[in-house]
Amino acid sequence: MGGEGVCEVEYVNKKAVQEVKFRMLGDKTFLKTAGCFKILGDSTRVKILHALSIKELCVCDLSALLGMTHSAVSHQLRLLRNTNLVKFRKEGKIVYYSLADKHVVKLIDMGIEHAEE
Amino acid sequence: MGGEGVCEVEYVNKKAVQEVKFRMLGDKTFLKTAGCFKILGDSTRVKILHALSIKELCVCDLSALLGMTHSAVSHQLRLLRNTNLVKFRKEGKIVYYSLADKHVVKLIDMGIEHAEE
DNA sequence: CACCCATATGAATATATGCTCATATGTTCA
DNA sequence: TGAACATATGAGCATATATTCATATGGGTG
Numbered sequence: 001m002g003g004e005g006v007c008e009v010e011y012v013n014k015k016a017v018q019e020v021k022f023r024m025l026g027d028k029t030f031l032k033t034a035g036c037f038k039i040l041g042d043s044t045r046v047k048i049l050h051a052l053s054i055k056e057l058c059v060c061d062l063s064a065l066l067g068m069t070h071s072a073v074s075h076q077l078r079l080l081r082n083t084n085l086v087k088f089r090k091e092g093k094i095v096y097y098s099l100a101d102k103h104v105v106k107l108i109d110m111g112i113e114h115a116e117e
Numbered sequence: 118m119g120g121e122g123v124c125e126v127e128y129v130n131k132k133a134v135q136e137v138k139f140r141m142l143g144d145k146t147f148l149k150t151a152g153c154f155k156i157l158g159d160s161t162r163v164k165i166l167h168a169l170s171i172k173e174l175c176v177c178d179l180s181a182l183l184g185m186t187h188s189a190v191s192h193q194l195r196l197l198r199n200t201n202l203v204k205f206r207k208e209g210k211i212v213y214y215s216l217a218d219k220h221v222v223k224l225i226d227m228g229i230e231h232a233e234e
Numbered sequence: 235c236a237c238c239c240a241t242a243t244g245a246a247t248a249t250a251t252g253c254t255c256a257t258a259t260g261t262t263c264a
Numbered sequence: 265t266g267a268a269c270a271t272a273t274g275a276g277c278a279t280a281t282a283t284t285c286a287t288a289t290g291g292g293t294g
Contacts, residue, residue: 011211011270012181013174020171021182025229030160030167032232033225038158042282043144043151050147054137057130059241064129065138072283074242093240093291094128103231108150110224112142115149117220128240159252176271189253191272210261210270 039083044068045076046108052086053105056098156200161185162193163225169203170222173215 040046047066051057057065063073077097080086087100099105157163164183168174174182180190194214197203204217216222 011175011177013178016172016174017178017182020168020174020178023171024164024168024182027160029229029233030163033228034158034160034163036228036232037154037163038281041151041155041158043147044282046147046151046154047141051137051141054140055133057133057137058128060128060239061130061134061137065134065141069284070241071243071285074240075282078242090291095241103234107224107227107231110227111150111153112146114220114224115153116146155251161252186254187271188255188273191270192252195272207261212271 036083039079039085040104040108040111042076044072045080046111048073048076048080049085049099049104049108052097052099053102053108056096058094058096060094062097153200156196156202157221157225157228159193161189162197163228165190165193165197166202166216166221166225169214169216170219170225173213175211175213177211179214 040049044066048062051062051065059070059073059077062068062077063070066073077086077088080097081088084100085104086097088095088097090096157166161183165179168179168182176187176190176194179185179194180187183190194203194205197214198205201217202221203214205212205214207213
């Protein structure tokens with residue numbers, strides 16, 4: 001089976017493939033990049049990030065804004081925290097979330113732009 | 118149940134929520150934006166798009182480059198076609214794919230940049 | 235302390251998604 | 265026409281993911 005049945009005998013433009021392979025980035029880079037986009041690939045999370053780009057908000061605010069349960073919002077916020085997209089500060093029992101990084105806004109804005117064209 | 122159990126009695130910073138709600142974009146926009154990111158949220162697809170940003174390639178080239186079956190690659194290409202991220206031209210039985218839109222490259226590059234920081 | 239409330243989280247479930255396998259389509263060439 | 269091959273696609277399966285439900289944590293207040 002040579003190379004796990006992948007394009008052994010069939011047509012391949014070897015030169016082109018080699019050139020591209022040479023200029024490809026590492027697997028890890030693609031994984032991290034895709035991971036980053038995966039986070040943005042859910043409308044709930046995009047909404048949350050967009051909202052937080054306007055104003056710092058607490059979980060209850062967000063759940064009121066989005067019409068979702070606290071739990072659902074909290075789960076998504078955990079994801080956004082774990083990926084360092086949002087930060088938070090506590091004021092008594094209230095937890096205020098805000099963007100960790102304005103960089104993400106640019107990414108989202110580009111996504112919006114692309115989606116709306 | 119009033120408002121489906123979402124932040125009815127509990128704490129909400131009404132003013133902040135109203136202000137943000139006023140400035141939020143429409144649901145459709147968020148769905149489309151997230152949909153766009155969802156496509157980029159898979160490392161196989163990011164690899165394909167990155168490869169095609171270097172050089173036009175056929176299915177077999179791509180499957181050789183990525184070490185994946187033709188079928189897997191073809192399925193992903195269909196997705197990328199349906200979302201207008203790639204275009205193709207036929208040369209006999211060979212189908213050459215290329216980017217439909219250089220815009221996407223900028224998005225991916227930003228993602229890479231963000232992922233690698 | 236006892237209770238309320240804002241938030242967090244684990245388990246469960248329903249749905250989405252990526253790949254494989256089998257098969258179909260369409261082109262080239264003998 | 266028939267064989268070979270590049271690509272496409274449907275079904276099935278395994279895994280990932282978003283939400284719900286139940287429950288935990290922890291601060292505020294009586």
